[in-house]
Amino acid sequence: MDASIKRALSTRGSKVELELLSDLNRRLSSAPTLTHVAANAVAIFSATSLVVVEGGSSCFYSVHFTFQRPPTQPVVLTPWNTSPRIKVYPSVILFTPETAHKPQFFRVTAMENCDPSILTESIQHRTNSVDAGFSGARVRYEPNTVSVRIVRNDGKHIFTTGDATYGALGHGSFDSSFAFTEIPVANFDMRSMTDEPSARRSVLLTKVASGHQHTLVLDANDRLFVFGNSNQGQLGITGLKCSTKPRLWDGRDVDGGLHMHIKDAACGGDHSMVLTDDDDVLTWGSNEHGQLGAALEDAGNGEFLDTPRVLRLPSRSKIAQVACGLKHCALLLDEGTVLTFGYGKSGALGHGTVDAPRREDEASPRPVQSLSKTHIFHIACGEMHTAVVSSAGDLYTAGWGENGRLGRLEAKDTLSSTFERVELKQRKCTYVACGGAHTMLLTDTRDVLAFGANHYGQLGLGDCRDRHRPSPVIFFRNVLVYDIKLGQTHSLAISDKHLLYAWGNGEQGQCGVGSYPQLYTLPHLVRSLVGCHVVQVSAGAAFTVVLTSSTPADVAERHQMDRTLAKEADDIVADDVLHREAVRDELRLQHQRRLAQRHAAATTPLTALWQQLDAASKAHLEITKPQATKPTTPSSASAVLQSKSLRRALQSAMATQRPRSSLGCCVGRPRSSAGAATLSVSPSKRPTSPRPKTAWFLAQLGRRPQTPPPSYADAIESD
Numbered sequence: 001m002d003a004s005i006k007r008a009l010s011t012r013g014s015k016v017e018l019e020l021l022s023d024l025n026r027r028l029s030s031a032p033t034l035t036h037v038a039a040n041a042v043a044i045f046s047a048t049s050l051v052v053v054e055g056g057s058s059c060f061y062s063v064h065f066t067f068q069r070p071p072t073q074p075v076v077l078t079p080w081n082t083s084p085r086i087k088v089y090p091s092v093i094l095f096t097p098e099t100a101h102k103p104q105f106f107r108v109t110a111m112e113n114c115d116p117s118i119l120t121e122s123i124q125h126r127t128n129s130v131d132a133g134f135s136g137a138r139v140r141y142e143p144n145t146v147s148v149r150i151v152r153n154d155g156k157h158i159f160t161t162g163d164a165t166y167g168a169l170g171h172g173s174f175d176s177s178f179a180f181t182e183i184p185v186a187n188f189d190m191r192s193m194t195d196e197p198s199a200r201r202s203v204l205l206t207k208v209a210s211g212h213q214h215t216l217v218l219d220a221n222d223r224l225f226v227f228g229n230s231n232q233g234q235l236g237i238t239g240l241k242c243s244t245k246p247r248l249w250d251g252r253d254v255d256g257g258l259h260m261h262i263k264d265a266a267c268g269g270d271h272s273m274v275l276t277d278d279d280d281v282l283t284w285g286s287n288e289h290g291q292l293g294a295a296l297e298d299a300g301n302g303e304f305l306d307t308p309r310v311l312r313l314p315s316r317s318k319i320a321q322v323a324c325g326l327k328h329c330a331l332l333l334d335e336g337t338v339l340t341f342g343y344g345k346s347g348a349l350g351h352g353t354v355d356a357p358r359r360e361d362e363a364s365p366r367p368v369q370s371l372s373k374t375h376i377f378h379i380a381c382g383e384m385h386t387a388v389v390s391s392a393g394d395l396y397t398a399g400w401g402e403n404g405r406l407g408r409l410e411a412k413d414t415l416s417s418t419f420e421r422v423e424l425k426q427r428k429c430t431y432v433a434c435g436g437a438h439t440m441l442l443t444d445t446r447d448v449l450a451f452g453a454n455h456y457g458q459l460g461l462g463d464c465r466d467r468h469r470p471s472p473v474i475f476f477r478n479v480l481v482y483d484i485k486l487g488q489t490h491s492l493a494i495s496d497k498h499l500l501y502a503w504g505n506g507e508q509g510q511c512g513v514g515s516y517p518q519l520y521t522l523p524h525l526v527r528s529l530v531g532c533h534v535v536q537v538s539a540g541a542a543f544t545v546v547l548t549s550s551t552p553a554d555v556a557e558r559h560q561m562d563r564t565l566a567k568e569a570d571d572i573v574a575d576d577v578l579h580r581e582a583v584r585d586e587l588r589l590q591h592q593r594r595l596a597q598r599h600a601a602a603t604t605p606l607t608a609l610w611q612q613l614d615a616a617s618k619a620h621l622e623i624t625k626p627q628a629t630k631p632t633t634p635s636s637a638s639a640v641l642q643s644k645s646l647r648r649a650l651q652s653a654m655a656t657q658r659p660r661s662s663l664g665c666c667v668g669r670p671r672s673s674a675g676a677a678t679l680s681v682s683p684s685k686r687p688t689s690p691r692p693k694t695a696w697f698l699a700q701l702g703r704r705p706q707t708p709p710p711s712y713a714d715a716i717e718s719d
Contacts, residue, residue, distance in 0.1 A: 040133030042065065044066055045142065051149045052108055053150075053151045056151075057442050059107070059148075059430060060444040063077060064100070064102060071100050071133070075095040075129040075134045075135075078126045081121065084111065087108070088106055123146045156203065156205070157182055158182065158185075158217065159548065161510065162177065162512075163213075166228055168213045168543050169543060170244065173244060178516070179509070188246060204219060205220070208537075212229070212488075214272070215228050223262070224262045225247065232303075232306075233305055233307075236285075236306070236307065259280060268326060271329075273329060274308070279317070280310050282308040284306060286304045286327075288303060289327045290364075291328055293329065293364055319331055320334045323379045325434075329341055329342050332376060332377075332379045336374075337372075344359050345359045348382075350368045350370055351369070370418045375390060382435055382436065382486075385397060385400055385437075386399055392428075393427075394422075395407070404452050404453075405434075405437050408423065433484045437452055447472055449472055457519050457521030464519075476493070480495060480496040487542065489505035490510050491523075497572075499526075499529075501525055502520070505542075508542045510539075513526060513527075522583060525573065529548060532555055533549035555569075
């Protein structure tokens with residue numbers, strides 16, 4: 001049996017596909033050797049080169065056949081790659097005679113902590129079929145190979161900004177910051193405890209994860225450093241005192257076991273989770289709702305655990321990814337199965353069905369049945385919702401749906417305890433990130449889509465309105481993004497040029513853009529890190545952690561030596577300002593178009609008749625405009641004052657006129673009427689006769705406001 005067919009039979013697939021593959025293998029085994037058959041088919045691939053991020057976003061490419069005649073038998077196409085640094089899924093694609101001309105997709109992912117010396121790989125392909133024209137060398141490939149460039153996410157320097165109430169910035173103090181400040185690299189090198197000169201060398205940092213007020217950092221030696229709040233034991237070190245500087249975790253669990261090699265980490269609200277090279281999952285911190293994967297009586301004092309504990313999992317479970325929400329967790333197995341546990345009242349665990357919702361807490365990992373027939377390759381957790389991406393590029397969400405964070409519920413629906421697909425309009429999702437109450441994703445066309453809560457502009461759409469369906473972020477239409485991280489109310493993105501963009505709530509300095517509290521409804525370039533080569537970012541509740549390859553001081557030194565680099569940096573900053581202004585103008589134009597469409601849609605026969613009557617009334621006012629008359633004499637004014645009906649009409653006309661100053665109108669102070677004093681004077685004295693503007697008053701009654709309300713882009717946005 002051919003090796004590719006063996007792999008195909010061992011992979012997960014539908015029953016029909018497995019039967020077709022088995023039948024194809026039997027036919028290939030019994031078919032005679034065919035020679036001298038002319039080339040008939042060409043396999044067309046959609047891409048010649050791909051860019052994937054180590055441990056981050058993936059890429060898709062499609063393949064289909066062109067031919068002079070269609071195949072008479074099924075065709076199997078297998079990607080051929082022997083490198084452990086990238087993973088291609090599925091391991092085989094089956095084409096039937098009816099579907100040979102239709103594109104099917106491969107997904108490429110770069111493995112975490114791959115060899116830094118090799119950053120480019122190539123993928124070749126092979127075909128097998130009983131039909132000789134679609135087998136082996138008789139098939140031509142265009143292009144012959146697909147190259148894959150791997151983007152590293154390891155950094156030498158770490159910067160933080162934002163709220164430092166619990167020492168979450170790692171600077172050794174509780175002072176918050178509005179600008180990115182570096183944590184001394186000596187804090188991550190144990191030799192800094194000595195007097196050796198080499199203690200100041202660079203340390204390679206491979207992973208950073210942040211919770212509400214704490215952070216975990218991994219280095220190239222698979223060691224774990226922690227800092228921030230520890231009131232629930234979420235730092236995993238003895239005691240509940242917060243740490244304002246990074247501290248090394250000793251690697252021991254509650255049972256005395258030693259775990260020295262950590263390959264992945266995730267942080268929840270007040271709990272933490274790590275994955276070791278031995279596929280052990282360790283959890284610690286708050287266990288209020290079973291988010292540590294242990295019953296209350298098994299986790300220390302029942303409420304929290306300040307020493308890591310090994311999570312009990314089914315035997316032979318190989319973990320591919322870990323993720324944490326506010327009070328729940330998710331695990332992704334290498335076979336594509338998702339396990340969830342913790343807080344279930346929000347529906348984020350996804351253990352219910354459409355007909356039978358389930359909202360109970362789970363104290364141990366449990367497979368998600370609604371995803372049992374779907375192969376998942378990426379997971380993400382928000383505060384009270386969960387999102388997963390299938391190998392086919394489909395996005396599924398579950399949990400609390402308020403503000404539209406699930407991307408598929410109406411405003412009146414607030415909960416979904418089962419995973420259901422989000423409509424992406426023929427796009428394929430390659431990466432998803434979840435924040436406090438919002439969600440953002442990358443597509444195969446490198447578009448950025450956003451939905452959910454937008455009270456602080458965290459969706460980057462130029463306004464503060466929530467979105468219940470995926471909406472494209474226009475700002476990133478000309479900026480390629482390969483990584484996104486979301487905080488509670490702010491968002492961050494890294495471009496293909498390793499530039500950092502931030503937007504949303506900046507009231508505590510978590511965006512690192514301005515020097516004072518502000519909201520940013522459009523993405524802003526973090527100018528202080530231009531040229532620092534940003535490789536990784538993490539978002540806490542109100543702070544941000546960034547890994548870079550160099551520091552601003554190094555960049556300034558290079559700019560002094562090479563003025564060309566300085567000019568390029570200035571051009572990047574200037575282009576960012578111009579691009580944001582262009583996006584703001586486009587959003588304003590779209591808003592005006594929507595208003596015009598609404599106005600046109602609201603025009604009915606009744607409103608048309610009303611407009612005609614209004615126009616006729618205005619024309620009649622112009623015709624019957626009163627002529628100028630001689631001013632009233634004291635005797636005629638006295639006659640007016642003696643008539644009660646005329647006095648009431650006169651007072652009403654005066655009250656409806658515009659005030660001379662808007663101050664009284666704004667603060668609600670009653671206006672003093674000059675007419676009241678006039679009405680109380682003696683008839684023998686000459687009164688000051690009021691002059692009501694009759695024409696102006698009547699014209700205002702029939703006038704409609706013509707000025708549209710200001711757009712959301714103008715309400716809050718400022719540079």
